[in-house]
Amino acid sequence: MKESTNKGNHTTIDWRPPEDVLKGLALPLSYEVNINDVATFERDGVVLLRGAFADWVDRLRAGLQRNMDYPNDYSFPCDSVAPGGKGRFFDSYCNWHRISEYTDFVRSSAAASMACQFMRSTSAQFFHEHVFCKDAGTQTATPWHHDLPYYCVDGWQNVSIYVSLDFTPADTAVRFLAGSHRSGQLYYPRHFLDGSDYDLEDPAMSAVAPLEDAFEEKDLRAFELEPGDTLIFDFRTLHGTTAVETKSRRRAFSTRWLGDDMVYFERPGETSPPLKDLGVQPGMRMPEDLFPVVWPDPGLE
Numbered sequence: 003m004k005e006s007t008n009k010g011n012h013t014t015i016d017w018r019p020p021e022d023v024l025k026g027l028a029l030p031l032s033y034e035v036n037i038n039d040v041a042t043f044e045r046d047g048v049v050l051l052r053g054a055f056a057d058w059v060d061r062l063r064a065g066l067q068r069n070m071d072y073p074n075d076y077s078f079p080c081d082s083v084a085p086g087g088k089g090r091f092f093d094s095y096c097n098w099h100r101i102s103e104y105t106d107f108v109r110s111s112a113a114a115s116m117a118c119q120f121m122r123s124t125s126a127q128f129f130h131e132h133v134f135c136k137d138a139g140t141q142t143a144t145p146w147h148h149d150l151p152y153y154c155v156d157g158w159q160n161v162s163i164y165v166s167l168d169f170t171p172a173d174t175a176v177r178f179l180a181g182s183h184r185s186g187q188l189y190y191p192r193h194f195l196d197g198s199d200y201d202l203e204d205p206a207m208s209a210v211a212p213l214e215d216a217f218e219e220k221d222l223r224a225f226e227l228e229p230g231d232t233l234i235f236d237f238r239t240l241h242g243t244t245a246v247e248t249k250s251r252r253r254a255f256s257t258r259w260l261g262d263d264m265v266y267f268e269r270p271g272e273t274s275p276p277l278k279d280l281g282v283q284p285g286m287r288m289p290e291d292l293f294p295v296v297w298p299d300p301g302l303e
């Protein structure tokens with residue numbers, strides 16, 4: 003294995019997908035949403051769908067293994083265990099066009115159709131994938147944060163589809179603050195390495211994200227996860243983990259989707275991913291050659 007240096011936001015290779023990457027792949031599957039799940043998602047900002055992508059676990063694990071074995075062959079590899087800390091906390095993103103198992107999931111699974119319905123959108127545009135792995139023995143918490151302030155997009159119709167790839171007890175799984183997506187408050191992003199807040203002056207954000215101690219138990223959503231269990235959550239929903247040591251490897255594959263009202267947005271600091279020169283002005287939709295509309299099927303076959 004080649005170790006990734008802690009590059010975080012700095013990629014060694016181009017994150018841009020080639021134009022024809024989805025051509026010739028199987029059509030996306032259609033998903034039949036349960037209206038109660040949509041209601042839970044809209045109320046809490048998160049809903050758990052048991053076993054939704056169980057069929058994809060082996061393929062996604064295989065793709066993630068290459069991503070982890072050769073981190074520097076892929077975009078934005080990052081190790082977030084501080085020097086001297088135990089275990090490994092790896093993440094990497096924007097590799098969906100390089101790792102065939104990821105490409106297949108984006109194009110051919112029911113994720114796009116699912117995203118479209120949870121967003122109550124007429125289309126689902128793919129933003130990027132993000133993978134996470136904490137090895138056994140890791141004690142690094144995922145800092146409490148929400149995703150929108152990291153991104154160069156804005157709007158309300160968005161969703162992350164987070165597929166668990168291992169059994170994960172509730173005390174080390176990602177957990178959520180129910181209802182936090184509705185507050186309208188944006189919090190400064192945090193560095194995964196040490197949980198520190200980004201050093202930014204951003205008029206859109208006026209506060210430091212709260213920590214779990216501040217939450218009432220009744221508002222926490224923490225789930226024990228099996229491989230294939232899937233969390234659907236809003237880019238605005240606060241989430242994080244405890245620093246409880248992971249007893250076994252815990253991997254996840256997350257995809258980020260944009261609905262009708264999501265547009266390009268410039269933030270004062272660097273975004274994550276640091277997407278620049280997209281050829282669009284703030285307020286315009288993200289360019290479809292780089293961020294493909296997958297649902298409804300645009301007839302790529």
Ligand SMILES: O=C(O)CCC(=O)C(=O)O
Nearest residue numbers: 134144164176243254256
């Ligand atoms: O799995 C984790 O610990 C972090 C997941 C996360 O932050 C995300 O998917 O946005």
